[in-house]
Amino acid sequence: MAAAENGPTKVEEGAASIDGPTNPMVTPLLTDLYQFTMAYAYWRAGKHDERAVFDLYFRRNPFGGEFTVFAGLEECIKLIANFRFTEDEISFIQASLPASCEIGFYDYLRQIDCSNVEIHAISEGCVVFPKIPLMRIEGPVAVVQLLETPLVNLINYASLVATNAARHRFVAGESKLLLEFGLRRAQGPDGGISASKYCYMGGFDATSNVAAGKLFGIPLRGTHSHAFVSSFMSSDEITEKSLKSSDGSNVCEDFVSSVQAWLRKLKWSRLLGGIFGETNQSELAAFISYALAFPHNFLALVDTYDVMRSGIPNFCAVALALYDLGYKALGIRLDSGDLAYQSCETRKFFQTIEKEFRVPNFGKTSITASNDLNEETLDALNKQGHEVDAFGIGTHLVTCYAQPALGVVFKLVEINNQPRIKLSEDVSKVSIPCKKRCYRLYGKEGYPLVDIMTGENEPPPKVGERILCRHPFNESKRAYVVPQRVEELLKCFWPGRSGKDREELRPIKVIREWCINQLGQMRPDHMRRLNPTPYKVSVSAKLYDFIHFLWLNEAPVGELQ
Numbered sequence: 417m418a419a420a421e422n423g424p425t426k427v428e429e430g431a432a433s434i435d436g437p438t439n440p441m442v443t444p445l446l447t448d449l450y451q452f453t454m455a456y457a458y459w460r461a462g463k464h465d466e467r468a469v470f471d472l473y474f475r476r477n478p479f480g481g482e483f484t485v486f487a488g489l490e491e492c493i494k495l496i497a498n499f500r501f502t503e504d505e506i507s508f509i510q511a512s513l514p515a516s517c518e519i520g521f522y523d524y525l526r527q528i529d530c531s532n533v534e535i536h537a538i539s540e541g542c543v544v545f546p547k548i549p550l551m552r553i554e555g556p557v558a559v560v561q562l563l564e565t566p567l568v569n570l571i572n573y574a575s576l577v578a579t580n581a582a583r584h585r586f587v588a589g590e591s592k593l594l595l596e597f598g599l600r601r602a603q604g605p606d607g608g609i610s611a612s613k614y615c616y617m618g619g620f621d622a623t624s625n626v627a628a629g630k631l632f633g634i635p636l637r638g639t640h641s642h643a644f645v646s647s648f649m650s651s652d653e654i655t656e657k658s659l660k661s662s663d664g665s666n667v668c669e670d671f672v673s674s675v676q677a678w679l680r681k682l683k684w685s686r687l688l689g690g691i692f693g694e695t696n697q698s699e700l701a702a703f704i705s706y707a708l709a710f711p712h713n714f715l716a717l718v719d720t721y722d723v724m725r726s727g728i729p730n731f732c733a734v735a736l737a738l739y740d741l742g743y744k745a746l747g748i749r750l751d752s753g754d755l756a757y758q759s760c761e762t763r764k765f766f767q768t769i770e771k772e773f774r775v776p777n778f779g780k781t782s783i784t785a786s787n788d789l790n791e792e793t794l795d796a797l798n799k800q801g802h803e804v805d806a807f808g809i810g811t812h813l814v815t816c817y818a819q820p821a822l823g824v825v826f827k828l829v830e831i832n833n834q835p836r837i838k839l840s841e842d843v844s845k846v847s848i849p850c851k852k853r854c855y856r857l858y859g860k861e862g863y864p865l866v867d868i869m870t871g872e873n874e875p876p877p878k879v880g881e882r883i884l885c886r887h888p889f890n891e892s893k894r895a896y897v898v899p900q901r902v903e904e905l906l907k908c909f910w911p912g913r914s915g916k917d918r919e920e921l922r923p924i925k926v927i928r929e930w931c932i933n934q935l936g937q938m939r940p941d942h943m944r945r946l947n948p949t950p951y952k953v954s955v956s957a958k959l960y961d962f963i964h965f966l967w968l969n970e971a972p973v974g975e976l977q
């Protein structure tokens with residue numbers, strides 16, 4: 417069956433009912449040319465079916481932090497499950513490779529799929545660390561080679577932006593509502609859709625992106641823009657002025673007058689008198705119109721003209737008129753200026769109204785803030801003290817302004833059961849050979865202590881049994897650990913022909929809850945923003961010895977003359 421030519425498709429065999437990737441551009445052609453030239457050269461050499469094992473991992477946590485959220489796995493499995501070339505795609509590859517390439521290669525491409533590929537991966541939404549394979553991909557070398565670029569692509573941004581979201585959540589605190597507002601600033605439509613999906617996974621509460629709401633069931637939220645406010649000239653524009661009470665028992669025939677009456681009361685009130693004089697009447701008209709359209713969900717963007725002298729009093733007048741009819745206004749949004757100061761002043765204004773006019777809970781009316789927010793500004797607001805309940809965050813969040821890529825890599829670790837290593841002058845770039853198993857070891861206090869990689873056939877670490885955990889490259893760094901809990905990290909998400917059970921892909925809401933829960937269980941010093949403690953990533957003593965044996969074997973001995 418053709419892969420995702422017209423949006424998501426289903427495979428016929430092996431993976432019944434796995435849809436194609438969300439983005440129909442994710443096809444087997446979404447790869448680098450060199451994957452095809454290598455596939456051809458493997459085929460030409462008769463090597464294409466040699467069994468290869470690749471690890472997909474990253475080398476450094478992003479944003480100067482010491483943790484990463486793994487995301488993008490479901491889209492990878494959707495690609496794998498539907499990985500077949502169409503005739504049209506094969507013709508294009510044929511036209512793109514040199515004419516000297518033998519025709520038999522295209523017959524080979526015609527029949528490949530991922531039924532002989534096996535994928536083990538860490539569960540999506542897991543907190544992960546450098547060097548540990550996020551995915552282990554095993555299969556015919558030519559096929560797995562073709563998968564390198566799309567798999568790295570699907571994991572890179574997804575994990576980066578999910579981590580960015582988790583970091584914003586960490587600074588904002590659990591109690592704040594976090595809204596992703598980034599679609600207009602995202603790197604194209606796919607960037608926008610992916611950002612909404614993975615920011616939700618990383619701990620945001622909702623998105624303004626309607627398509628993402630439909631595709632993934634993410635809660636949708638939004639306010640209104642300055643254009644709506646400035647499009648009104650005066651309340652004369654409001655012709656339909658009546659509003660039914662919330663319980664339908666009576667009708668206010670002139671809601672505009674009711675709002676104006678409240679505005680006068682506010683102006684002459686003992687406690688609020690002097691804060692404002694004449695408010696902007698076109699802004700008031702906009703707020704009244706919005707309230708008439710959404711009496712149950714009234715909120716107002718209050719910074720178009722002047723927050724304290726116009727926006728806030730106008731909002732309050734409308735909210736109080738709504739209150740008389742049994743409605744509760746949702747709140748305001750601030751989108752410029754000093755958000756700490758303005759939110760505090762606004763809160764005082766709301767609380768004064770609650771007291772002076774005996775409106776229960778008016779003091780708690782929600783304050784949303786937006787405008788170029790990022791981790792630093794959230795942190796600064798916390799330090800100054802603020803009264804913001806919800807943050808709308810766009811540009812910095814979705815573009816990952818602070819770090820544009822995660823640096824995920826895909827390295828061959830074994831072929832035909834022979835472990836392979838990639839050496840580098842830079843020790844951090846030396847790959848860890850062998851088909852491996854990975855475990856997370858938990859300590860007495862319930863925190864994860866260390867991740868450890870072992871050879872595939874080594875016995876697993878056991879609860880209560882001491883195990884030596886070694887830094888993979890630094891001889892002097894090692895520690896004994898007596899785990900209180902052992903969790904195997906790599907699970908089978910695509911069994912190929914192995915006959916193993918396939919892990920179910922979990923719904924995004926479940927992944928999100930699990931992710932938030934795990935982030936909350938990390939030892940706080942790994943999570944802090946300033947100088948966080950690195951989480952330990954280690955190898956077993958046996959794997960350590962083997963890495964260094966292979967290293968010495970492969971590295972030529974220099975000769976001094």
Ligand SMILES: Nc1ncnc2c1ncn2[C@@H]1O[C@H](COP(=O)(O)OP(=O)(O)OP(=O)(O)O)[C@@H](O)[C@H]1O
Nearest residue numbers: 751752753754755756757787788789793796797800
């Ligand atoms: N109390 C605060 N402490 C630190 N940073 C803040 C505080 N309040 C707002 N900011 C940030 O300061 C920056 C203000 O940006 P800028 O000067 O461009 O906006 P503005 O002039 O207030 O509004 P605009 O130009 O959009 O009308 C934003 O990034 C905002 O998030």
Ligand SMILES: O=P(O)(O)OC[C@H]1O[C@H](OP(=O)(O)OP(=O)(O)O)[C@H](O)[C@@H]1O
Nearest residue numbers: 597751786787788789808809810811812
């Ligand atoms: O600031 P971000 O984190 O990207 O959040 C989204 C922004 O998008 C909207 O306005 P837009 O930036 O389009 O116009 P404005 O800055 O002139 O209000 C909104 O008012 C936010 O300011």
Ligand SMILES: O=C(O)c1cccnc1
Nearest residue numbers: 597624637638639640808
């Ligand atoms: O709903 C909002 O307030 C919103 C949506 C997108 C961008 N800025 C604001």
Ligand SMILES: [Mg+2]
Nearest residue numbers: 751786787788
């Ligand atoms: Mg802006």
